[in-house]
Amino acid sequence: MSTPSSPNSDDLEDFPGRLLHQAALWDNAELLEDLLHADQLQHIDGVDAWGRTPLHAAATTENSSCLRILLQSGADPNIPCGPRGEYRTSLHITAEYGHVNNLRLLLCHEARIDVRDGLGFSALDLAVKGGHIECATALKTAQATHEASRVETFNGLLKACIEGNPDLMLKLFKELKEDLKLVINMTVEGSNTLLFKASEVGHKEIVNLLLANGADARVHPVTKYSPLYIACYNGHKEIAELLLRKYPELVQTPTVEKWFPSHGCCIQGHHQVLDLLLKFPYPSSILKKYIDKTGNYEYELPFDINAKDVSGQTVLYIAAYMGSLKMVEIILKYRVKGKMLKSCESTTQSLSGAESITAKKRISDSIQALMSRLNVNLKPDTATPAGNVNQTLSPVDVDIYCDHGTQTALHIAVKNKNFAIASLILVAGGNPNLTIYLNEEELSKLRSRTALDEYVFTGSTVLVEAVKHRDMGMIDLLLKHSARDVESKALYVAVQAKDDIQ
Template identity: 25%
Template sequence: MADATAALSARSKVQAFLEAARAGDLDSVKKLVAALDEEGKGAAAVAAAVRDANKRTALHFAAREGRTDVCAFLIDQLGLPVDPKDDDGETPLIHATRQGHLHTAQYLLDHGANPSVATSLGATALHHAAGIGNIELMKLLLSKGVDVESESDAGTPLVWAAGHGQQDAVKLLLQHNAKPNTETDDGITPLLSAVAAGSLPCLEVLIQAGADPNIRAGGATPLHIAADSGNMEIIKCLLKAGGDPNTCDDDGLKPIQVAALRNNREVVELLLPLTSPISGASNWNVDGIIEYTLSKDVEEKVQVKEATPLKSASLPRPQLVEVSSDAKRRSLEAKSRGDDAFRRKDYLVAVDDYTQATELDPNDATVLSNRSLCWLRAGQAERALEDARACRALRPDWAKACYREGAALRLLQRFDEAANVFYEGVQLEPENKELVSAFREAVEAGRKFHGTDKPNPTR
């Protein structure tokens, strides 16, 4: 191993060191950190300085994989700080928690990790523990005094738990005085999150705790959202809790009309006797309501020919960089490694490989598209959007680049922008059913759930 280590380039040693930490190969970690100390600065200083393209240290990689023995070596033997932040503001504790590694999280906390540190998007370790429903991890974090009402861009830990259908996590947070009606900046509450996730158990627990069944978000009530999805059990639960079937959303539609737009006869039939007659609907029966609602909606339906003009031509195109044949070859090799990691669903490793590829060949839009998808799968929508837009700048006539940008915008709940971008892709490839479907879904999502900013680009 010593001879092989000596033969590695400095960059290769860095990659091997981080990979050894990820794999839990403690012997290699020790040998590689010694090999990296070429200038005699000391193993601790060298190890602390080694970071990947996203500023993750060996401790991040070890914690993410639950390699507690490697974490112990890095902290106890080398004296590495326990709370370094990567580019997303995530600490090793957050990495360990997101993957459900209880013992690693316990070790980090016992050695001074701050459980209240939040990422750049405001999420703490408790948010992630609640999202995966790991009760033991949640109890551990709560015992350290973490604020149960800490706000991330996507809400409190209770919103995360409800949105992921984690009933036991919802119960535990409520027992620790989490507020069932706390709203995000977008007006989303835990109850709305549970309804959107289709989680009846979480919904029932929240209602019992006093959650408001008539809260509005984006102009719609929980009944509107449930009627749109057609979840009969959720609808019945909301009605029993006092959900108002006669409240109109911002488009002037009652829940029964939302169900009618979906041609969902079962939901329309359920809501019919509870809904006051609608002016203009002459036949107040299931068929009459569906026929009236659909005919009224015809003039508002999204027509491809009426949508906004194509914008891709106005995108700034970057200056292409001259790339040597050797750099292109090495870029393709890094891209191939990224493809392999993606197939293993190891998205963050794939990001590292794609980063190397794009550094070697900045002209390859495919690499940016692939990295955008990896960021999306890893839940990093802002980074996904940044790469998608860079990809479109390189290839403005590529429909897939439009799809990548629209998908990132959709994850960010910027539905109006997503609809516009998806439509630009449709103009490039009118027969692309995936793009057409994504376009209409974005419009529908904006109109039904976050419709306050006129998400329909044709209006």
């Protein structure tokens, strides 16, 4: 690379501020001051064919008098030169030359030490590379001082976040200048970002200010908690909406426990936030394709409503476990538009009209009865009329096994004797005849009982659980929804309890 003092044909060309360049290059302070007092001040940052300013030229001369004059007159020390000069600033130039006094002067006039040239080198890199120890030491000291100042400002902004003080935040923003975006997104000693803290505390105006000034939505490197997750967990609906508008992809970001924002609001029972997450108008770019549990329809959602956390819990299971009736109701009433898969569409079309009627007549009464006992849901909103390619359907799998694969949402509702939630799940098509499996701890306790007890409770059902709890209302509800006691285990529990009513 040619240095600023390198002679080349471009030096002979005329351009605004050419006289300033020449005065700075030859360190002619008297001429420079005369030019600046005349009509040349307007060209103090004028560039030559290489994109170099007079300050670049002055930086090449150690103890340059012109460097001081230019800086005091308002020259910008952070203007990079053009591509032919590798986009270096005057600080890069003086660091490469090893002119420590020039370097210190530039630092006193807010020359940025974190700027990298076209080759990726900082001023410190160039000083170290050139073996200029004094320059490297001065840059390292400035770097440490600057970083301490940033941390101090960050702590002030953190205080503004916690207290909800927008005036303090705006004041600190003005002081930061070029460092604004960098400090806003700092994570000091593994802490969370300012946006995370404001979202956690619930200060909407502060969140707005941060988003408007370049706050990004990075997650914590260890917990993987995002600003949206913590806002949902704490029930801050308005803040969750602000974050969704700016960073909708956060709805797909799980924590280290594999909790999505939807899990977070369910854990705390914030049903209004869950309603927002389900109904928010997400951009098409983040929608993902899913296939419903029948395998017949494809639909799009921004996140998997049946996703499990590390314990195997879905949002429906968590809502049922927590006893949140409103939450369960929102989840089960949620509908999406489904598109019939082509293979199913052709099958349906072949059974249209007279062929469909003929096919229906072939279904025997015994099959119809079996379907009834199995509680197959043939309601209008989930049935598939011939030729209906698009349909509204529920994306929720009510029978998915949770809690490490041991039980469903219906199972936990019955165990907790929550009649209302159990009723909602059954109406939504929940199967009352699925087996409840035991975890290792439960199996260990059961082994101390009789072999018959172990047999009965190892393959338990909701009907067995209801009988065990003597929950007559639940028993009646389950029987109305085709619950069966095929192996007479529920009857055994009732006999053992000498319960004639059950």
